[in-house]
Amino acid sequence: MKMGLMRGEIVPRAELRSLGFEAVQLFFNGGQEDDGDPTPEEIDATLKEGDTVLAAMTLHVDLVGSQGCVQGDVDRAVRCVEKTAALDGRFGDNEKPLLVWHPSGYPQDPADDGVVFDGLCEALTAVCSKAEQVGVNLAVEITRDGSIGSAETFLHVADRVNSTALKVCIDAANFVPDRTPLQRAVRMLGPHIAIAHGKDSSFDESGLAIHYGPTGSGKLDHASYVGYLQEFARAPYFVLEYYTSREELLRARDIIVAALR
Numbered sequence: 001m002k003m004g005l006m007r008g009e010i011v012p013r014a015e016l017r018s019l020g021f022e023a024v025q026l027f028f029n030g031g032q033e034d035d036g037d038p039t040p041e042e043i044d045a046t047l048k049e050g051d052t053v054l055a056a057m058t059l060h061v062d063l064v065g066s067q068g069c070v071q072g073d074v075d076r077a078v079r080c081v082e083k084t085a086a087l088d089g090r091f092g093d094n095e096k097p098l099l100v101w102h103p104s105g106y107p108q109d110p111a112d113d114g115v116v117f118d119g120l121c122e123a124l125t126a127v128c129s130k131a132e133q134v135g136v137n138l139a140v141e142i143t144r145d146g147s148i149g150s151a152e153t154f155l156h157v158a159d160r161v162n163s164t165a166l167k168v169c170i171d172a173a174n175f176v177p178d179r180t181p182l183q184r185a186v187r188m189l190g191p192h193i194a195i196a197h198g199k200d201s202s203f204d205e206s207g208l209a210i211h212y213g214p215t216g217s218g219k220l221d222h223a224s225y226v227g228y229l230q231e232f233a234r235a236p237y238f239v240l241e242y243y244t245s246r247e248e249l250l251r252a253r254d255i256i257v258a259a260l261r
Contacts (some may be wrong), residue, residue: 001196001229001260002093003253004055006241010249013050020253023055023092023237025100025195028080030060032072037080040087053092055237056139056169056195057084058100063127064147066107068119077101077127085134093236098194099131100139100169103146120147121160128163139169139194144209150179151188158192170235171197172225173218178207182221183228190232198222198256199242214243215252226259 004023011019026043029036038046047053059080061073084099091097110116124138131138140157142148148157158166168189174197176182186193200218202211215222229235238256243249 001226001235001238003256004052004237004239005249006197006239007046008243010243010246013046013052016050016052019250020257021050021052023053023239024050025055025058025239027058027060028083032061032076034076034079037083043087043090047090054087054090054098055092055094055239056098056100057087058102060102060104062104062107062147063101063123064103064107064116064119066110066116068115069122070119074123074126077123078130081127081130081136081138082134085136088135094137094194096135096137098137098139098167100141100195101127102141102169103143103148105145106147106149116147117157121157124157124161124166125163128161128165131165132163136165137167137194138165139167141169141171141174141197142189143171143174144179150175151185152180154192155188166192167194168192169195169197170229170233171199173197173199173201173212173220176220178203178209182224186225186228187232193229193233193235196229196233196235196238198225198238198240198252212242214248215240216255217248222255223259226256230260 002022005021007024063073084097198215202218204210240252
């Protein structure tokens with residue numbers, strides 16, 4: 001795995017390569033509107049300035065609500081799949097252009113959890129169908145408060161959707177150990193993992209996640225996390241996030257680089 005960075009302005013782009021970062025993860029605008037999406041020219045300028053490649057593009061939409069599939073979100077995700085396909089050639093060691101979908105929170109007070117699950121599968125089937133057509137992989141970022149909150153839930157969804165385009169963006173701090181234990185999560189998801197994220201999490205006495213921060217600030221065993229990724233998965237990029245200073249970023253980098261050796 002090579003090191004990547006969630007784009008921020010903590011360090012100048014021109015320093016990324018010298019600091020060991022070969023890729024960046026960039027974002028489409030959240031929500032249903034296309035306004036604010038970066039153009040290919042803007043993306044190229046960002047990559048050129050840092051001498052980096054694209055680890056992935058990212059989209060935040062719900063896709064599903066308490067009444068099922070949200071068609072406006074599905075239409076937006078399909079358009080972002082097409083925009084991701086148009087960026088082919090910029091994705092470094094990725095198998096295909098990669099779009100990460102980050103679900104929002106689980107629908108509040110759903111009338112029927114089965115309706116939520118069915119709507120989620122309906123939405124992902126439509127998005128993944130387009131992804132297969134245009135040669136894009138769609139990686140779901142599993143998160144404990146979202147519509148896909150565990151490794152087990154992802155596998156249930158993947159079985160229903162049945163698409164070669166459906167992958168995983170694994171960020172262990174998002175859902176272990178309370179949803180799926182670390183080793184089991186990476187082992188179960190290994191064949192589906194297209195990209196890995198690195199941040200940390202802390203919990204209260206009841207086991208509730210109360211804080212997220214940069215790698216090294218919480219309780220996640222990153223040496224084991226990276227080791228399991230190397231054993232069970234083939235993700236080309238490990239992307240750091242949640243750093244708020246240069247010192248936090250470099251400390252996080254050093255923890256992961258040491259684990260990769």
